[in-house]
Amino acid sequence: MTAAATSAATSATGGAGSHGPDATDADHPAMVSTGIGVSYGGVRATDEVSLTVGRGEIVGLIGPNGAGKTTLVDAWCGFVPHDGRVEVAGRDVTGWRPHRRARAGLARTWQSVELIDDLTIAQNLSVAAPRASTDHIEATLKRVGLGGEGGSQPAMLSLGHRKLAGVARAVVADAAVVLLDEPAAGLDPAETTALADVVRSLADDGLGVVLIEHDTSLVFRLCARVMVLVGGRVLTVGAPDEVRDDPEVIAAYLGTQS
Ligand SMILES: Nc1ncnc2c1ncn2[C@@H]1O[C@H](COP(=O)(O)OP(=O)(O)O)[C@@H](O)[C@H]1O
Ligand SMILES: [Mg+2]
Numbered sequence: 001m002t003a004a005a006t007s008a009a010t011s012a013t014g015g016a017g018s019h020g021p022d023a024t025d026a027d028h029p030a031m032v033s034t035g036i037g038v039s040y041g042g043v044r045a046t047d048e049v050s051l052t053v054g055r056g057e058i059v060g061l062i063g064p065n066g067a068g069k070t071t072l073v074d075a076w077c078g079f080v081p082h083d084g085r086v087e088v089a090g091r092d093v094t095g096w097r098p099h100r101r102a103r104a105g106l107a108r109t110w111q112s113v114e115l116i117d118d119l120t121i122a123q124n125l126s127v128a129a130p131r132a133s134t135d136h137i138e139a140t141l142k143r144v145g146l147g148g149e150g151g152s153q154p155a156m157l158s159l160g161h162r163k164l165a166g167v168a169r170a171v172v173a174d175a176a177v178v179l180l181d182e183p184a185a186g187l188d189p190a191e192t193t194a195l196a197d198v199v200r201s202l203a204d205d206g207l208g209v210v211l212i213e214h215d216t217s218l219v220f221r222l223c224a225r226v227m228v229l230v231g232g233r234v235l236t237v238g239a240p241d242e243v244r245d246d247p248e249v250i251a252a253y254l255g256t257q258s
Contacts, residue, residue: 026089026206029052029054031208033051033052033076036048036049038074038081045071046233048233049084050084055176056203057208057209058199058200058224059223059225061211061212061226061227063235063253068232073181077098077179086101086106088106103173105175105176107175108180109183110166115162115165115166116154119153120153121154125169128170129172140168143198149165159187159191160195163187164198166183167199171207177208178202182213184196192218228249
């Protein structure tokens with residue numbers, strides 16, 4: 001493990017046990033995860049992964065296909081049984097079911113956009129946040145640049161706009177951290193830029209963001225810190241420049257990219 005990875009792991013455990021009664025206290029990191037491991041039968045899909053995501057921080061998560069990136073998101077969200085501990089906004093959510101983790105402020109998008117086709121965009125957001133007012137839903141759509149599209153059906157929107165609607169749906173219910181699983185896949189350069197602007201503005205609003213992307217130029221542009229996962233394990237965590245120039249990262253991942 002590099003010095004950066006060690007410091008990330010250390011900060012992941014610092015603060016545990018010191019939480020006040022207000023579990024949504026903005027002083028707590030958006031997410032603290034420690035020692036996350038997942039096995040699918042005999043396959044160890046992720047092992048001993050620790051990551052802390054600060055408020056307003058965008059952390060990149062990169063690695064080859066099958067590295068365990070999506071598995072990690074599934075573990076953080078409680079969709080698969082896992083080892084280790086997950087804390088959201090200062091609250092220990094380990095062992096909680098996905099919907100409770102979501103209510104604690106853990107939001108995610110999926111690799112494939114999963115909007116409900118028969119509903120309008122606004123109704124899709126309502127399903128995710130049943131108690132949200134019409135104004136809040138409209139404001140959330142505005143946040144992602146889709147103000148005025150609330151009445152549209154998903155099929156009427158471009159792929160780029162559907163992806164943004166997926167992001168809006170993820171954050172509509174007051175998230176502390178949002179996990180974006182390959183949000184730019186299939187987008188053209190203009191759509192990718194629009195998405196990048198939205199990701200940055202979510203972080204500027206204080207959300208923690210984990211950005212999983214194959215488009216490493218997008219990751220290096222947006223993230224102050226990047227974690228590289230290979231074979232389910234953390235190869236390194238560091239600033240974009242360090243990661244980009246790391247011979248181990250180049251050998252294991254970047255060198256294999258076209
Ligand atoms: N539901 C599953 N059942 C069995 N194996 C799985 C399942 N999901 C993922 N895997 C395996 O876990 C490893 C990590 O996969 P995944 O998390 O999808 O990687 P990534 O998102 O980095 O491409 C791979 O070896 C994959 O084949
Ligand atoms: Mg994946």
